[in-house]
Every structure is written in C-alpha cells, then in structure tokens.
Amino acid sequence: MTQRFYSQFVEHYLEQLLSPLGTVAVSGLLTDEERRGIVLFLPQEVTQTEEHSLRLLTKVAQGDCSIEVYCEPIDETDVRNCLRKLLSVFSTLNSQAQAEGKTLDENDLPRSWIVVPSASDELLNNFGARLELENWPTGIYFLPEIFRLAIVAVDKLPITEETLWLRILGRGETQRTAVNELLGLPESNQLRQNTLKLITDLRIIVVQQENLTEDEQELIMNLSQAYQQWEDTTKQQARLEGQRQVVENLLRFRFGSVDEELSRVVDNLLQLTPEEFTPLSLELSREDLLARFNSHQ
Template sequence: MTQQPHDKFAKQFLEELLSPFGEVKTNREVTDETRFVDVLFSPTPTSAVDVETLGLLGRIAVLNTTLLEPFRNQPSRTEVRSCLQKLFTVIADAQRLANREHTTIAENDLARLWILAPSASIALLKAFEAKLDLDNWMSGVYFLPEGVRAAIVAINKLPRTPDTLWFRLLGRGKVQIQAVSELVALPPENLVRRNVLEMVYRWRISVMTQTDLTEDDQELIMNLTEAYQEARAQAVQEGQRQVVENLLRFRFGSVDEELSRVVDNLLQLTPEEFTPLCLELSREDLLARFNSHQ
C-alpha cells in the first residue's frame, strides 16, 4: 500500500510517542472490505500516569482503544465517513469477540475515533454535527453525537500550550513551524524531545531521496527543517562525545566521574584541539587544566 510522506511521518510520529504506553499498530487491517486504520492504540493498565507527559494526546490515548487518523489537509466528507466505517468495524469485531468469550464490553470501553485535521471548516463540522465540549475539553476538539464515539481535532484551533504540542507538530504552515520551535526549545534532557528529533532526522533523510514530492510534501519538509537541523547538531555533538570518551578510555582505561566533567569542557574545542590534549596530557594535567574552568 503506497504511503505519502506526510502519512508515513504522522504514523511514525504517533507510534514513537505512544509505544512506551501500550500497543501501537499502524496500517491495521480491519475486516469487511479491506481497510486500514492509520494508528490503532491500546493502552496498558499502567500507562495512565506516565502518558500525562503527552498532554492532550496522552489524555485521548488512555481513554480506551483509540483510532487515530491524521490528515495533511482538511478531510472531505467522504474521508470522514471512511474513518467512521473503520471505527464501526473495529467496534463490531470487539463485540463479536466478546460474544464468543461470553463477556460484555461497557459502552465507555468501546473504541473511539479521533480524526486529526490541520483545520475543520464550519461546513464540515456542521455536516457531522460536531460540537465543542468546553466544560470538559479544550477548544479545537469537536465531538460528533455521543453514540458515534468520534471526534475531529482541528489542530489550528487548539490553544498554544505544552499540552497540545504533539498535535500541533502535525499541523500546517505557521502552526507547525511554531510547534517545531517549541520542540527544539524543550530541555535537551527531555526524552520525548530527543526521540522525536531522532525520528524527524531519520524520516527527513529517507524522504529527501524521493523524486515525486508534491507541494504539500515539500512544505512539510520545510516546516520540519529546524527540528532536522537540531537533530543533526545533536548527532554531531554525541558523535564527538563518543570520540572524546574513547580517547580517554584508551589513555586511562575508563571514564570516571572526574573525567566525565572534563569531557564537557573538551567538547567546547574543535576535534583538532581536543585530540592532542586527550593523547598527550596526563590525567592530573587534564583535571587541573579543565577543572579550573568549572
């Protein structure tokens, strides 16, 4: 099945964020006429606390089995109906399994569909009677009638807060560019930041080899450039750290806590500058020279 660059990126992105907290299946085939759910997530019992780091995405994911259908452009009515068909098939499959096992599924435990759209026009929302629930949810999240168990997330209408960052990274134009800047500004020790940057780095390299990119694909690549450049700089820094640590291990057998502090200072130098220092200075001279810079 052919995947467009944004489709591939969105699935890999959501899988990267959600996999620590439960089972993620991308391109999950459902019965009936063959259809594929972009991302099907089933939370683990212990995921409810840790998944809070994902903000709105985490809140959505732990509710129940979750179908996530990201779109690069506003979906058409036909595309929304196709997503609803997938949802109803997943629910029907779950209910058939429960019947075979002589169990029941509570209404609140049934799967729910979340359509992730960069925008949603008034006409589209009206066509499916999708409405806000500001008493319980933030702006930008529009719920279809209760029995349908579906919602449209209009990414451009989400508030610009840390809780919505991971969705806004799937937006368009200025929304996505702003989200990339916020991602890069997160503390370097933030594990999710690190993992997402690595994923963007790998994804962008693979996509740049393609020759049939559309204007939408090119826009996506441009919007993610800052994140890509940050990931590349991070990779270079980590590569240089590994070189320095290997040089110190070669000289002194190991890199203990004292030498680890020296590594950070050596990384402020160019490879041409730090290489002879690591190979020529004694341990005592290295500690004396660089500890004085603390």
C-alpha cells in the first residue's frame, strides 16, 4: 500500500516541479504493488530563473522524455521493460515520420531516465552504462546512445545544490540529508513550501498504515523533521491568525470597521504581545493609533 502512495508522491512531486517548464503527464494508474512513479515531459522554453532553481533536474528534462522513479533498487528485467517501451515509442515515431515523407532525426527521439535509490556495478556493466563526467555529475550512467536511456543512481549523486531535487527521491541517509537541505532553503522559496506540503502529506499517510515495514519506518524518520517544521509553522500561522482576528475585532468595536489605514495598523500591532496591543487598541484614538503605528512602517 505504501509503495502506491510513494509512487503518487513521486508523480505529484515531479509534476509540481516540471509544470512551469513544459507539459507534464503522469501515469495515474497505480496499483498497491506499484514500485515506481512515471512522468512524461514535453519541454518548453524556460527562463534562467527556472533553470537555476531546478538545476540538474532541468538539465535532465531538456527534451521530450519519460522519468521513471523506483522506490527500491531494480534488476535487469526492469531495465529491459523500460527499453522495450522506449523502443516501441521509437518505432511509432519512425512510422509516423515515414507516413509524412520525413526522416526521423535521432537527436529528436525522446530519452528515458530511470531514477533509482542505488544501482549495482553488475547491473550497470551488464548494460554498458557509463558515466559522462565531462557533461554530467557522478551518479548518472548512460547506456549506449542508440538506446537513449540513462540510469540515475541517486546515492551516487554529489551532495550539492545542483542535485537536491533528485536526491529527495533517494532513500536512507541520502534522502534524510536532502530533506534537511530543503528545510534550509528560505521560507519564501515556493518550491520549498510546495515540496514540504507533499512530504508532510506522505508522512501522514504512511504513519496511518498498519504493520509498517523497516523501509516504511525509515521513510517516516526521513520525513519527520520536515513534518515537525510544517506542524510548527502551521501552529504559528494559526496563532498569528487568531491574534489578527482579536486585534481586528478590537478595532472594529472601537471604530465600527477596519479600513485600509487601520489594516496597516493591525500589522504593526501584531508585532506586540497581546498584553501590549490590547490596551492600546482600546485606549488610543484613531488619530493616535495612525500616528504611532504608521510611523513604524
């Protein structure tokens, strides 16, 4: 059951990150035994800001591609299945090109990326997968170019800002480190906020499952710090919202309504403790409130 939820998390996570960069389609057909999340991506021209924020993930999604994320190591059969599907796509595209009297450019063929927590040397050697360190970091292994397929071994990726968004899809210490780095990003970072929401939703679901496996318990631990920060932030937001309501009610009681000028006063009053802002709201005139607190802006 948890594997299906994790696969759904993967699809929503990649859809959230890649949607600003192009067209994203998720498989949406997951069983309880599903071990992967699958995303199809068609890019569009992106801005430098978007490229910078996603870094290596943007480079992975440079052209039409599929991204298949496994939540556990894979074997030769898994790689063959990915190749089989990819070659079938090649055949379809070639037939379409021939029907239109065109020649299919090899560089226009889509690429498949298999993202796994780890990959054995034996598996990589069996498929002739090799690093391309002149263009790509460690951890990304390319099969012979004719196949247009690469395996991303997340545990081998360097621990840098460049690889963060892929390392979140790892396991164990790799994922735990990435989540801690995510928490270290500025709270104003929208990708951080959206990802934290997905992570906390996943943890809440997994915790509710019965007879948790060792891997599921590890996943809960990896996501716990993110969940705790989200919970603390949520409580703080609720507290501030409650205090805002109190201040607005006090001002509404005094002056009948809270217009734009008084709204700015509310923001400044909230910098004080309830013991400080309550008597001020009840005792100062409108003119005194505006004079005193508008000057703080």
